Amino acid sequence: MNVELPILLDVANTLKQYDINQQSTSYKKILNTIDHRIFELCDHHIIEDCIDTDVDNCCNIRYCTECLLTIDIQFVFSYLHHSLKSVDTTHWTLYYNNDSYSIQRYWVQNNKICFSIILKNKHDILYFDVNNITRIQCDSGNVIIL
Numbered sequence: 001m002n003v004e005l006p007i008l009l010d011v012a013n014t015l016k017q018y019d020i021n022q023q024s025t026s027y028k029k030i031l032n033t034i035d036h037r038i039f040e041l042c043d044h045h046i047i048e049d050c051i052d053t054d055v056d057n058c059c060n061i062r063y064c065t066e067c068l069l070t071i072d073i074q075f076v077f078s079y080l081h082h083s084l085k086s087v088d089t090t091h092w093t094l095y096y097n098n099d100s101y102s103i104q105r106y107w108v109q110n111n112k113i114c115f116s117i118i119l120k121n122k123h124d125i126l127y128f129d130v131n132n133i134t135r136i137q138c139d140s141g142n143v144i145i146l
């Protein structure tokens with residue numbers, strides 16, 4: 001097993017004990033950074049669950065039973081944003097299905113991560129439903145979707 005992951009899970013678990021309403025912006029940033037790294041390292045086992053929002057309503061969430069991260073569109077988008085913001089846009093590359101594409105922009109629409117890309121000098125848009133993405137890795141501007 002990866003040695004980094006259990007340490008980070010431990011740290012995240014400790015940090016999450018502090019009341020979320022009391023957490024400063026910097027504190028949340030640290031926690032987010034740790035969660036993003038956990039997201040990269042964990043060999044996720046994702047299940048869907050229904051959590052009660054009040055007496056009559058519940059909402060579906062997808063979370064990993066190993067790292068306990070809730071993996072929704074906001075989380076995946078924040079992970080992407082966190083990884084790409086420090087890299088010049090000219091280096092953004094998407095690797096998917098044995099192809100690589102130059103990424104122009106990315107955004108969220110209808111629970112999908114959308115990439116505006118260039119393929120053979122033509123613009124195109126690739127959509128990924130967050131519920132179908134099993135793995136997304138981002139490093140030095142390279143976005144790898146499996």
Ligand SMILES: [Zn+2]
Pocket residue numbers: 042043044045064065066067068069
């Ligand atoms: Zn996980």
